Amino acid sequence: MDLLEAKFKIDYPGFNLDVEMRIPSKGVSVVFGPSGSGKTTLLRCLSGLEKPSLGYLKIDGHVWQDEESFIPVQDRKIGLVFQESRLFPHLNIKKNLLYGYQRTFPDERKLQFDEVAQVLNLENLLQRRPEKLSGGERQRVAIGRALLTSPKLLLMDEPLASLDMQLKTEIIPFIKKIEKEFNTPIVYVTHSMNEVLQLVDTMVILKAGKVENIGPVQEVFSDVRLREAIGDEQLGAVLETLVTEHDESFGLTKLDFMGQVLHVPRQHIPVGHSLRVHIHSKDVILSTLSPAGATSVLNVLRAKVKKVGELKPKGYSVDIELDAGRPILATITRKSLSKLNLQPGQPIYAHIKAIKMMHELEGL
Amino acid sequence: MDIPLMDAEPIWISLKLAGVTVVILLVLGTPIAWWLAQTRSHYRVVIESLVALPLVLPPTVLGFYLLIILGPHGWVGGPVKALTGSTLSFSFLGLVLASTLYSLPFVVQPLHSAFESIGKVPMETAQSLGASRLDAFFSVITPLARRGYLTAIVLGFAHTLGEFGVVLMVGGNIPGKTKVISIEIYDRVEVLEYTQAHILSAGLLIFSFLILVIVYSINRKLPMQVT
Structure with a gap:
């Protein structure tokens, strides 16, 4: 249990992804690599938005994808957060937050609305429209909306990339809190190590569509072989x-x-x-x-x-x-x-x- | 007392025809437009061209073929006559079918471009939040495509209201059955009854103008999309 096993192979003209990984399905796993290394594609494969020709995915003993079966994205119980908040512009904040919650069976709702709104400090935003919010507020709503589906796995694709330092510092503690208080494993894609150094438990380093290294952060940061991958200034x-x-x-x-x-x-x-x-x-x-x-x-x-x-x-x-x-x-x-x-x-x-x-x- | 009755009848038939046609086109046009916006199939170009065909064809060409197909010996008209005993040509139902084809691009194209500008993201987002594709379509895509729907309804309605050639060929000119405003105006001018023609023409002009004013002002007020 507590294990995420994945194997994906994609051949597009000009881009290949050939990934095989086993990581703990708890804590924060950071997928790190330069742009074009296949981070986002890997995340889309995990989410089910992408259906690779060859794919295998097993989480905590449940198979989400193999040769015969493929659980579609809406049945996967995942939360997705992207660089842009992707809030629904026609709904106010409260309705955005409740969109996934209402589509989750009552007995599968582990997180409650008030709890999430309080942890993410959203109580004063509920009646507002997405376009009236700041970038950081929007991103907090997006995280809250994903969480309210009580996901088995939270997938985040550069969720802080479009925010300035001030807003990053506003959101990082919330991500830390989510993992601790709601016990939701997070797979976090980024090309910026600074942003996640305080969050990460497991590092997955991607290079040109392949896994270069996987390991606990404490080992990865003292591994001389990864000097180029994680940067001289971080080692x-x-x-x-x-x-x-x-x-x-x-x-x-x-x-x-x-x-x-x-x-x-x-x-x-x-x-x-x-x-x-x-x-x-x-x-x-x-x-x-x-x-x-x-x-x-x-x-x-x-x-x-x-x-x-x-x-x-x-x-x-x-x-x-x-x-x-x-x-x-x-x-x-x-x-x-x-x-x-x-x-x-x-x-x-x-x-x-x-x-x-x-x-x-x-x-x- | 006969004259006002004669005048009201074509108006009522026109409005009924336009209304029914728009409802059918929304039901029919939505999946076509959605498919066009989503697909990577090679047939896309073919379907797109077929939908746009009524824009470039002279109405008489479309009317001519429809007359043959819907007529008592046509592919469609024949079986219908065998089943129900009445032909589709020169009937209101025949007019509805003809208008549906003729106004198809005016409904499909605004919807198509609305769906295209919405892109893949809202659908993917809704699905990741547990919505089925159908659920997501009605709860997210349709509200986001409001402007497209409004434009489609108005263009479809107005275009059906204003058609002449196809209606004349397929529907004939049967008072109380297939005689619509545009044909009534033509008839009045033919017999030099300019007063009647004026009333109907001015009515249509003002009606069309008002509708467009309402649509454009609603469109301005609808919130823009944010990401």
Whole structure:
């Protein structure tokens, strides 16, 4: 159970999709890739809007598509949200929201109108017409309308792409809430990693119509093979931490990461809550000496060298894969490598120069 | 006292003919227009051309063929006569059939372009929200195609009201049965009864103008589409 298995093959002139994937059918799965990599087509196949010549789709043990059967889109119990809100212009907000709800059997309605309207903060918009709403409001209505069908799967195709930063920060917390409060798995298509780094659990990386990599976000972001796919500036580590203490005298918040302590500037998050942090591989400094001595770096993690990356004849830098309970990638200079003489299995201190908190977009 | 009666009859027949024709055309034209807007079939061009044919054919050509087909020995008129004992040519029913064909493009084309400008998205969206295609058509597509329907109704009605050639050929000129306003005007002019011709012509002119004014002002008020 809790598994989404899909296999699709499409041959159009000038475009091929040949995808096979198994991802958890819970949490947020992000399909990531450059434009033209087949993200939207994959989403349309999952939704049933596209009927590929060769297709297989099974969710939580239920087959939605194989050689013999094909459940049409209206019977799939999916919610779809696109870049444009696609609200019905002839209906007011309330009627837009209720369109799918009224077409869902009463005993299948897991989400109730008031609940969704409250979570998405739509109560004051109900009597208005779509054209009177801002882009962000429209997108919230579109999400609410999809949710009110009590979908087994929520499919989102670049839902924030047409919005500016301000509106993105307005909507991202809602998407997070949906997954948590309504327990609806989300497949989210995007070409912008920044937008989803705080949401994503599973990454599906597409390239030219094929799956290049699938994995938990914590592994994908320290995988040197994906440097090109996810971008040099993103590679490093994504760590799940727990807020353990606020140190008011120094204006810091203490985080627990697998039994080790990280300090970040004072966060307005209650103790006991989780916080995802992102570390850039070039912000990881390696040292063989114990940090007991004087250093201005506050965050030092004990780790082991797992693998020393390939040396490129002309490059000045080299990737070092570390194991600190979770994988961390460090990019150091070749000169430093020869000085430290790193060997696999060797204990090392990883000094973290900068940490990016992944709730920052929420504006908390 | 006979004259006013004679005048009212063609008006009533004209309105009845136009009304019945428009209702039939909406029922018939909607699926044709929808199919034309959706299909990628090669036959699309053929159907599109057939629908548009009455626009370019002289009414007498259409009337001539219809007269033959609907006549007592025609493909359609023959069996109908065998079954019911009456012919379709020179009857009101025959006029309805002829007008339906003749006014077909005036209903199908506005609907076709309305459906085309709506595009695929609203249908897909409605389906993703659990609506069947038929449900989605009536709950989303039809309201979005309001302008198209309004134009189709008015053009279909007005065009049927104004037709002359086809009606003359298929319906003949039978008072109280197939004599419509346009033919009545022609008759009055023929016998130099200009007063009667004036009343009918001016009536038709004002009526047509008013209808168009109403349609265009409603069209302006209908909300535009937003995405």
